[in-house]
Amino acid sequence: MSEQILSRGYYETDGATPAATVNAHISASIKHDGEKSPFVRIGKGIFTLKHKTTAFATVSKEKTTENITAPEDETSDSIIHSFGMYWQRDLVVWRNDPKMYGKQQALSKPVDFGKQKGIYILYDHHTVVYVGRSIDRPLGKRMYEHTIDRLGSRWNRFSWFGLLDVTQEGNLRETALNTLYQSQ
Structure with a gap:
């Protein structure tokens, strides 16, 4: 819509x-x-x-x-607040703190998802090579580690599913789980 x-x-x-x-x-x-x-x-x-x-x-x-009757602050009952599908590895400048920019729509501000936390999937084209999580370290840093570890030569695409919410200003923020939906 x-x-x-x-x-x-x-x-x-x-x-x-x-x-x-x-x-x-x-x-x-x-x-x-x-x-x-x-x-x-x-x-x-x-x-x-x-x-x-x-x-x-x-x-x-x-x-x-x-x-x-539920809190109007609700944005979603899902814990996944943003995602990226089949991003090309070679379009990211990999370093210890990479910038992974994406947009929701053409008119949206770019968002740096390198600091996102969540789940990621590494692919060799469309074949899954590895599934990991990035909770204690940002997604960009964790994926950078996979460019220099044993998986470094085995993947060329990745998808990610983020737990942090995206603000109207294009920043990432922690969200509390809605306890109303947890109790149901």
């Missing part, structure tokens, strides 16, 4: 996470405007217009009521 809004010129942003901004605005509309809001939440981060709903609307309204 955010790509359509931006491509049609309905809204302009330099933010790093336009999808999160759209999600926040729609969630705020549902919370503050109640029945007057033109939106209905049909799933986590999934919305539709009220006049487009059919028999699914009864389920949607129940789910919306349930979600409105």
Whole structure:
């Protein structure tokens, strides 16, 4: 939805996470405007217009009521906040503290994911060579180590799945797990 809004010129942003901004605005509309809001939440981060709903609307309204009582600070019920798929190894300047820049969309600010923490996969083209985690050291540093260790000559692509949230300014930040969803 955010790509359509931006491509049609309905809204302009330099933010790093336009999808999160759209999600926040729609969630705020549902919370503050109640029945007057033109939106209905049909799933986590999934919305539709009220006049487009059919028999699914009864389920949607129940789910919306349930979600409105949850903290509005929610950005996602997933622990994965960002990811990169099949990045080319040779496009990164590998050093002890590499910069791994990526964008969510064409108009987004570049984000340095080298300081991200999470899970990564090393590939030889599309064949998985190694799966690792980077919790105590940043992702960029951990992957740099794989350029000089026993795996150094065995991979040319990588994917990563980040635990740190991306702010509107394009920075990474720690997030507390939502205890409401942990207890369910």
